[in-house]
Amino acid sequence: MFQADRREFPSLASQLEVHPEEQDHPRLVEVPDPTRQDMQFPDIWLRDNCLCQDCFMPQTLSRLPQLWNNLDTSVRVLRQEVDVEQQVLYIEWSDGHFSQYPYSWLRERDFSKANRERYLSDFYRPEQQLWSGRDFEQIRRVFNYQELLTDDYELQKWLHQLAVFGVALVKEAPLQMDVLRHLCNRVGFMRRTTYGDEFSVRAQPGASNYAYLAAPLPLHTDMPYFEYLPGVTLLHTLEQSASPGGVNLLTDAFYVADILRERYPEQFRVLSQTPVDWADIGRDGDLQFHNIWRAPVINLDAEGRCVRINHSIPQRDSHFSVPLEHVRPWYEAMATFVRLAQEHSCSFKTTPGDVLTFNNLRLVHGRTGYDDTDRNVRHILGAFIDWDIVYSRLRVLRQANVLPQLTHP
């Protein structure tokens, strides 16, 4: 049970003092649950999340802020009651307030480790599964364009696949210019960049260079020179080259990073700690730009998980703002990364009507060279959506679709 410490309300000044004795003994409210293990909640958290009309606004599903103008962190439970029939917890507080909490609401927010892990991997962001190019056929999933536009469950499966594996193929889209806009609007909205909403990838027809070749495009991420790197790339094939080239290459660079971490820990350290200048200088229409973002190739969060890969040979700046002695080790580590990324790539060739979608924070993509003549063109349209928007949509679908939780193969 909670500690029934009924000391005087502290003044404002004393709130700013640290009370180590309180921090050592968090005050917990225990809630018996006949159907499962009893639950525990910190009293201050319960008070902060009171669901009454003075504290919570149902229309916006959000906390009303007044309490926080002078939050009294020493607020105590005076009385606690449980209605097991109605499944409600009642609390009377030392600040004169009354609160009630439905059990279903409490269970959803239970602080047990198992419940928190369930919430994060089921609802917040599905756990990623990393893959090598040789396993691509097993993780590959195909979705039908029309079904995505009309069927919410298909839409959910597509976004789930993208979140977990970072790649999904949409088939049988019409050969029209508005396909990507329809798909993006189905999820939320397009992410605009300095190049506009949508972009077109096409070699200049009849290029008179020595071999009429559209040069190969080595593995890269799109736009590493943005702090807000576009989250998901969508590539719609309108026309595909009949020549042997023009093949898509894809690698799960988080998988590559894991191999580096395991086998070449020093090179992993170098690539995750050396900031690189990524840059793009140019103009699109009237807008001149000079984009720069400084970040390592492998970006980790506070727990050491990969959250983003930056890689693009053309878009790596010749400015390299690191100490001289860090340069050579970085080059050696980068050469290993590039070699492994090639080793673990998969390749396939999209056909007209395909929309290839992949996680641009995680996968590197490229293209082999191809003959480009007037009779042999390749035309791809591209657009981006951000992960904030994709995950939001996935959560809404997950709550609306009362279907069994999606399972992984």
Place this chain on the structure above:
Amino acid sequence: MWVQRLGRSMVGHAPRFCRPISARIVGKTNVEVQEQTDSQSLIFPGVWLRDNCLCEECFHGSSRSRKLDWDKFDTRVRPLQVRTDEQAQEAIVSWSDSHESRFPMKWLRERSFQEERQEKYLADFYRPPSRHWPGSQFEAIAQHFDYGQVMDNDQVLEQWLQALAVYGVALLRGAPLDEGVVRRVAERVGFIRRTTYGEEFVVQAKPGAQNFAYLSLPLPLHTDLPYYEYKPSVNILHCLVQTESPGGSNLLVDAFHVADRLRQEHPEDFERLCRVVVDWNDIGSEDGLEFHNIWRAPVICLDAQGRYTRVNHSVPQRDSHFNVPLEEVQSWYESYAKFVQLARAEAHAFKTRPGDVLTFNNIRLLHGRTGYDDTENNSRYIVGAYLDWDIIYSRLRVLKKRRNQ
């Protein structure tokens, strides 16, 4: 290759002035160049020079980008011989892979690996360092610019964006009272950052609200959209109509300064607010599209060097889901309450007038509004939009380059 052309044409048309330059191989793999015997020498790693060769095979001039084939790149490449061309002011390197590269001295100087030069480049060109301020200094640091001048004069545009980058706040005055102003301001820089709520938004109390005091509630200090991983960077708030009542004042506080104070005065609270991950969320629908946004991040976010990258704070948009171990909760609340108290103490209040466009850094500043009477004769009408820092810094660099040419 514009860099080389520039170098040569200077030699061709300007009076002949060939500074003596020398170059040599040092430590087997590095190249040292010296412009005059008394100047400090510059040392460049050989592998970096080879990677940045400017010839047509290795560098694509029109897109200003590297096209060197990294599938074949050998990091063991080393310089065999170096010489200089004083006429062209270039250092010429012959490589172990039989390639030859020419590097203009100006290009090399700009890419020097000396620490001071790198720091200067980053501060002058990459991102100007921010200066934190207490609320008491608001009047001294908050700069005003004329709307018309920002729209017409590139120098004033640059000054505005520089002030925004350094202090996180700047005010434009004298804007017309039409709803297109925020879009025109944003498009002067780049383009509007869209969110779940669309591109532009309107802040206006519902007229004639039937609540007990006809009051529009105070809006406590917060950052906008903390529930986005890609939180909108800069708020643009255009005041078209301001309430005559005593309230409706803007509140602003530099949360990086609040974090500085916490770090110094309450290090344990600081550490906790940097470490404990909080769930920020927003659930609703807009234009028929339902959303459920969540982003998990501490209140104070640091980069690997311990510098602030972002502050998150919003009482309504903090999720009731709190995914931390039970024993972290009570102490986190104590620390957070301290942060909120300090922020309130450091907040500066002022009232915008019709025609003012308030711009501030939403990654760094907290903003709020005092309550005000809202009746039909006493309304308040603000149009807002966002810009992202990627776009602003890019614009600032383009302006600086143009000015220096």
